[in-house]
Amino acid sequence: MQYYQFHGTELSVSQLCFGCWGITSDFHWGDRYETDSIAAMKTAIECGVNFFDTAPMYGDGASETMVGKFLHDNGLRDEIVIASKIRPGKMRAADVIQECDESLSRLKTDYIDLYQTHWTDPDVPLAETWQAMLDLKRQGKVRHLGVCNAGLNDLSSVGDIEKPLSDQLPYNLISRMIEFEILPQCDADGIGVLVYSPLMHGMLSGKFHAAEQVPDSRARTRHFSSQRPHTRHQESGCEAATFDAINAIVRLADETGKSLPELSLQWLLSHHGIASLIAGAKNESQARQNANFVSDTLDEDIVAKLDQITSPVKQALGANADLWDGGEASRYN
Numbered sequence: 427m428q429y430y431q432f433h434g435t436e437l438s439v440s441q442l443c444f445g446c447w448g449i450t451s452d453f454h455w456g457d458r459y460e461t462d463s464i465a466a467m468k469t470a471i472e473c474g475v476n477f478f479d480t481a482p483m484y485g486d487g488a489s490e491t492m493v494g495k496f497l498h499d500n501g502l503r504d505e506i507v508i509a510s511k512i513r514p515g516k517m518r519a520a521d522v523i524q525e526c527d528e529s530l531s532r533l534k535t536d537y538i539d540l541y542q543t544h545w546t547d548p549d550v551p552l553a554e555t556w557q558a559m560l561d562l563k564r565q566g567k568v569r570h571l572g573v574c575n576a577g578l579n580d581l582s583s584v585g586d587i588e589k590p591l592s593d594q595l596p597y598n599l600i601s602r603m604i605e606f607e608i609l610p611q612c613d614a615d616g617i618g619v620l621v622y623s624p625l626m627h628g629m630l631s632g633k634f635h636a637a638e639q640v641p642d643s644r645a646r647t648r649h650f651s652s653q654r655p656h657t658r659h660q661e662s663g664c665e666a667a668t669f670d671a672i673n674a675i676v677r678l679a680d681e682t683g684k685s686l687p688e689l690s691l692q693w694l695l696s697h698h699g700i701a702s703l704i705a706g707a708k709n710e711s712q713a714r715q716n717a718n719f720v721s722d723t724l725d726e727d728i729v730a731k732l733d734q735i736t737s738p739v740k741q742a743l744g745a746n747a748d749l750w751d752g753g754e755a756s757r758y759n
């Protein structure tokens with residue numbers, strides 16, 4: 427396992443982060459099983475993962491609770507870098523302290539290593555939230571500050587006060603929106619990009635070959651037609667381009683002797699400015715595979731072929747990095 431040290435800090439995190447959204451049951455993931463999730467977390471740590479990403483929004487606090495209990499019961503708190511987040515709706519200065527205290531209590535700890543805004547709340551200036559987060563840092567309740575889903579304006583509004591350590595963003599072979607503006611800007615400014623959904627919610631696992639095979643709960647993003655139930659965007663989607671790309675990557679994977687998720691994770695790591703890949707794993711086997719996948723790299727010609735195969739879907743989704751909301755409704759600033 428390789429480790430990434432954030433600019434100007436001692437904080438070092440594994441290139442693979444354990445994503446804790448899917449460790450508890452919810453509408454998106456369906457049923458999840460505690461024994462499988464605990465085994466996945468244990469395996470990840472055995473494989474060198476020292477970084478866990480969670481949030482109050484995941485399972486309405488249940489994800490933080492499971493992570494806190496697991497680390498506490500196994501005496502692992504100080505070995506692991508915990509990242510958590512502030513919910514939109516709790517971003518007024520007066521709410522941020524309570525939000526953090528509740529996370530600390532669920533996580534059974536007195537500090538969070540990396541505290542992030544989850545989404546920008548359109549009703550609250552991000553600078554107000556950021557000032558409150560700086561107070562939390564001065565109080566020692568959080569060690570470092572980052573943002574998630576921040577576009578160029580958000581980065582600049584917090585950067586004028588104190589540069590964030592990281593921006594957590596969606597990025598994978600079929601969601602390349604951040605390549606247009608945000609990734610180059612973060613790279614230039616020394617802000618580590620934490621990649622979320624590196625396997626596009628499992629669409630890059632190899633088990634889906636057509637849009638109709640993806641369950642409705644996972645077919646809510648801008649890849650899919652707005653005719654799909656539960657979508658919020660009003661766009662036509664790009665289902666043909668998406669699945670043409672996925673099926674072409676599967677053929678390339680066969681030629682190279684690698685699997686689709688393996689190519690997906692290694693392609694991400696070929697890009698400059700990426701601090702860590704936050705991948706979900708629902709069981710021990712997925713956690714072990716993902717750790718093995720990040721231990722190898724891709725030849726430049728394979729990276730170039732993947733860039734070419736996924737170019738049509740990149741152009742179809744454009745520079746709006748919001749996976750779920752389109753046009754004026756995009757939550758990116």
Ligand SMILES: NC(=O)c1ccc[n+]([C@@H]2O[C@H](COP(=O)([O-])OP(=O)(O)OC[C@H]3O[C@@H](n4cnc5c(N)ncnc54)[C@H](OP(=O)(O)O)[C@@H]3O)[C@@H](O)[C@H]2O)c1
Pocket residue numbers: 444445446447448479480544574575594595621622623624625626627628629630631632687704705706707708711712713715716
């Ligand atoms: N900041 C934000 O707004 C935000 C948004 C989304 C996610 N995140 C973070 O990013 C993390 C990861 O993103 P994600 O959960 O959206 O999705 P992801 O990591 O792209 O996909 C996870 C899913 O991929 C499949 N998978 C994982 N490893 C596999 C393997 N080795 N082989 C085959 N399939 C495999 C599993 O699907 P099955 O369940 O079908 O087996 C798993 O549930 C989250 O847990 C969360 O921490 C943050």
